[in-house]
Amino acid sequence: MKAAIYNGQLDIVVAELDTPECGPRDVLLRTLHAGICGSDVKVYRHGPEGHQILRGSEFGHEVVAEVAEVGSEVTGLRVGERVYPYPLSVKGDPGRAGCFGGFSEFILVPNCQVGEQVFKVSDKISTPVAAMIEPFTVAHRAVRRTRPQAGEKAFVFGAGTIGIGAAVALKSFGVSEVLVADVSDFRLEKAAGLGFHTCNPERQDPAQRAAEVFGEVHSLMGSAPDVDIYVEAAGPDALIGTIQSMAKPGSRIAAVAVHSRPVPVNMLQLTYGEQELIGPGGYRPEDVRDVMKIMESGSFDLGSIITHVYGIDRIVEAIEKAGDIGSALHVAIGYRSI
Structure with a gap:
């Protein structure tokens, strides 16, 4: 062979x-x-x-x-x-x-x-789509760990397979609106085609774009986009810091991208901003079953x-x-x- x-x-x-x-x-x-x-x-x-x-x-x-x-x-x-x-x-x-x-x-x-x-x-899932079960389970696990609630709002950084998978998972958990950011217009067109809001950080400030899509809230930390969940599926070392700087109090941040070296985390923002930084930890059989149901549904x-x-x-x-x-x-x- x-x-x-x-x-x-x-x-x-x-x-x-x-x-x-x-x-x-x-x-x-x-x-x-x-x-x-x-x-x-x-x-x-x-x-x-x-x-x-x-x-x-x-x-x-x-x-x-x-x-x-x-x-x-x-x-x-x-x-x-x-x-x-x-x-x-x-x-x-x-x-x-x-x-x-x-x-x-x-x-x-x-x-x-x-x-x-x-x-x-299932016979309802095409072979090429079935080959994406694994990355979609990675994304699904990350989203599950953020405890998404119906009606919440989310911002996904990265429009690769896992980023798209995260956006799809967020919708399946009942999140009302999802914004996807990437520096690739090609990939953003694919995300838009699936019904997601988009942002190119090379041309649009992510915080401003999120405020346009979701509105703003005010707190002791100042004004912030009204985003409940962030998913970091892009990989630049500075991105966690960017997300922390724009996250409102009580927001949850799932760090999906793999970093081979330590990256800075702003502990002051984590503490006073009531932020949660979450490690997804891969996937479990329940994620496989949920992803297969999404793929069988044909919703996307x-x-x-x-x-x-x-x-x-x-x-x-x-x-x-x-x-x-x-x-x-x-x-x-x-x-x-x-």
Whole structure:
């Protein structure tokens, strides 16, 4: 089988490996579609620090696959069924969540149980959209941790796959209006197409734009946009400080983007501004189930954010394209025609 191997900064190769053998308690999956995560772009450009991707290993973790072989002791699965491999347990090792072999033609799932290592995918979800379950669960978990309430207002920084996923999750929890910020007009057009307000910080002051959309409140900390929830899914080190400076008292800030080094936090604003800074912590099975329900509903045209699909032999080109925020949003590797 063909498999992409991560060897370090600017060093990814496609190798020919033996197809794994399926034991009696195992399931062998054939990859259908595998998304390129922002973390894949970062480790390609800068190295693996801060990310769960190991040098010299198969990698990729945003996957939808079909069952190719079922071990004799495994129940509840049939050859040909589509499944979502759950990264935290698909290999029995959470440390391999970012490198379980999503960019390989086949994935062996040891000791496989439905609802633990894999989740069945509804026929109502297209294969390309199903490959976004993983990043959407990251976003959903972050939003869930902010305890969103119906009628609240939210501001998402970052219009990549996770930022869009966060905006969608906020609406699914009943948040009334969502503003999405990004420096890419291409990505903002995609966000606007899904019904979200937009802001380009290179041309618009985020605080002023938020005040235009949501109105203002006044407190001991001065005037602030009337925003209840912030989601930081963009990544610049200074962004948490920017959000803190504009956040009203009682606001909750979910920090989703992965930073490989410490970033400043204004403790005075955190204390006197009654701000909450929240770490999402990945995802849980409940997030998988909720995301699948959103995708099944068809409430959002999620396929519209998939901009490019490449074959596995062009994975380096695909990763470079995924890092081009001016012309790409969700980029994936496709193994079979859809």
